[in-house]
Amino acid sequence: MIEYLILSxxxxxxxxxxxxxxxxxxxxxxxxxxxxxxxxxxxxxxxGSVGDLGIxxxxxxxxxxxxxxxxxxxxxxxxxxxxxHEGTLAAYRTYFALLMLLSTAITCVYxxxxxxxxxxxxxxxxxxxxxxxxxxxxxxxxxxxxxYIFICSTGIAMAYLGILLLCxxxxxxxxxxxxxxxxISGGNPLYLKVAFLLIVAGYSCKMEIFPLYTVGVDxxxxxxxxxxxxxxxxxxxxxxxxxxxxxxLYARCEGEVFDWARHVLILIGIVTLAVGAMFLRRTxxxxxxxxxxxxxxxxxxxxGMGVGGAALWAAVFHVACHTxxxxxxxxxxGVVRQIYDSYRINRLGDYINIxxxxxxxxxxxxxxxxxxxxxxxxISEIVVFREIVAAGDWWLIAAMLxxxxxxIYAVWSRALRLNYHPNQDELHLSHVDRRLSYSAMILLxxxxxxxxxxxxxxxxxxxxxxxx
Numbered sequence: 335m336i337e338y339l340i341l342s343x344x345x346x347x348x349x350x351x352x353x354x355x356x357x358x359x360x361x362x363x364x365x366x367x368x369x370x371x372x373x374x375x376x377x378x379x380x381x382g383s384v385g386d387l388g389i390x391x392x393x394x395x396x397x398x399x400x401x402x403x404x405x406x407x408x409x410x411x412x413x414x415x416x417x418x419h420e421g422t423l424a425a426y427r428t429y430f431a432l433l434m435l436l437s438t439a440i441t442c443v444y445x446x447x448x449x450x451x452x453x454x455x456x457x458x459x460x461x462x463x464x465x466x467x468x469x470x471x472x473x474x475x476x477x478x479x480x481x482y483i484f485i486c487s488t489g490i491a492m493a494y495l496g497i498l499l500l501c502x503x504x505x506x507x508x509x510x511x512x513x514x515x516x517x518i519s520g521g522n523p524l525y526l527k528v529a530f531l532l533i534v535a536g537y538s539c540k541m542e543i544f545p546l547y548t549v550g551v552d553x554x555x556x557x558x559x560x561x562x563x564x565x566x567x568x569x570x571x572x573x574x575x576x577x578x579x580x581x582x583l584y585a586r587c588e589g590e591v592f593d594w595a596r597h598v599l600i601l602i603g604i605v606t607l608a609v610g611a612m613f614l615r616r617t618x619x620x621x622x623x624x625x626x627x628x629x630x631x632x633x634x635x636x637x638g639m640g641v642g643g644a645a646l647w648a649a650v651f652h653v654a655c656h657t658x659x660x661x662x663x664x665x666x667x668g669v670v671r672q673i674y675d676s677y678r679i680n681r682l683g684d685y686i687n688i689x690x691x692x693x694x695x696x697x698x699x700x701x702x703x704x705x706x707x708x709x710x711x712x713i714s715e716i717v718v719f720r721e722i723v724a725a726g727d728w729w730l731i732a733a734m735l736x737x738x739x740x741x742i743y744a745v746w747s748r749a750l751r752l753n754y755h756p757n758q759d760e761l762h763l764s765h766v767d768r769r770l771s772y773s774a775m776i777l778l779x780x781x782x783x784x785x786x787x788x789x790x791x792x793x794x795x796x797x798x799x800x801x802x
């Protein structure tokens with residue numbers, strides 16, 4: 335891990351100091367190679383061993399989401415080169431340097447074996463993301479950047495208070511997850527409940543769930559589309575992993591405390607799903623639209639975590655598959671902007687006759703995102719529904735069905751409008767790059783494959799993660 339951190343910082347610094355785009359691309363390629371090598375080494379020797387610094391543990395949860403991040407990062411870097419080709423060299427090298435540092439911070443969140451270290455690197459993602467959000471240096475980017483810094487800092491501060499309360503249950507003062515797991519069951523129930531509430535509410539700014547979900551919408555709106563693909567997947571997954579580790583700790587608290595924590599997640603999940611469903615219909619920007627879709631999906635994940643049992647397995651599977659689908663759609667939107675120079679829903683149209691490959695990718699992506707077979711999200715949602723029915727929570731089933739019907743109508747109508755409605759904006763047909771549309775579809779096809787066939791290694795990994 336020491337070597338990884340040193341190399342990552344060196345390549346990010348090299349990109350920032352480069353004097354040509356080619357040098358930036360070489361530094362980015364070397365950094366991506368480091369990520370691939372790290373992932374390969376950990377997959378070949380995944381035994382939950384502790385890293386060189388003693389504050390990282392290479393367990394199945396971290397390795398699974400690191401692999402997904404590396405896969406997404408490759409496509410994001412590829413699309414970023416084309417998306418940013420008209421910008422200045424200074425903006426180009428700053429973007430890639432910050433993207434590399436953000437990837438490094440997210441990787442450290444995945445493998446952190448200490449609640450305080452998780453908190454530190456999540457705060458580091460705020461700093462790196464803010465620089466990427468401000469890429470355009472206009473009024474909207476400035477507003478989104480300051481909102482992101484302020485809200486995320488507030489959330490991280492709330493989580494810090496929760497971590498301080500967790501300190502009360504540890505006898506030796508250590509905040510590594512193994513020490514917490516050994517002593518958490520004997521902690522004060524009131525302190526544990528308040529700590530859980532503060533940590534989940536604080537990290538909600540990263541996972542994009544209620545109450546601090548708004549920060550992700552503004553960030554994705556202002557950031558370049560490839561960066562939005564990364565923020566909505568890898569960074570959201572970092573928030574999920576941070577909350578999941580706390581959830582697994584609380585699973586050791588039999589009885590009142592864990593039941594309370596599960597009900598909190600169900601409540602947060604249904605409110606998040608409701609927010610996503612309502613704003614999907616009201617927004618007039620395709621990037622905001624996909625951001626609210628992320629919120630809606632993370633609401634389903636929170637409900638699955640709260641229900642527990644097989645629904646917990648479905649929640650992890652849902653997050654993994656959502657990574658492939660959502661990154662594909664954001665990358666497709668990057669091609670849309672190059673053609674229309676806009677994301678305004680009420681002005682764009684006729685995409686099917688302009689870029690048929692990209693249009694097909696968006697239509698298929700919409701079907702998969704809405705959890706229609708053969709979508710892998712169909713499998714996860716069905717499992718969540720089955721567990722809710724088994725628990726007899728009919729009010730929850732009714733609420734989810736109503737909200738998901740609203741989601742289906744909003745998402746499908748916007749996808750059809752983009753492809754078949756008459757266009758009103760000026761076109762830049764010389765910017766059509768169908769190779770980017772084809773490459774984005776690779777991620778989508780990967781998601782469809784998971785909907786038809788779940789590899790044994792993936793199922794076994796999720797079983798290991800969700801074994802309480």
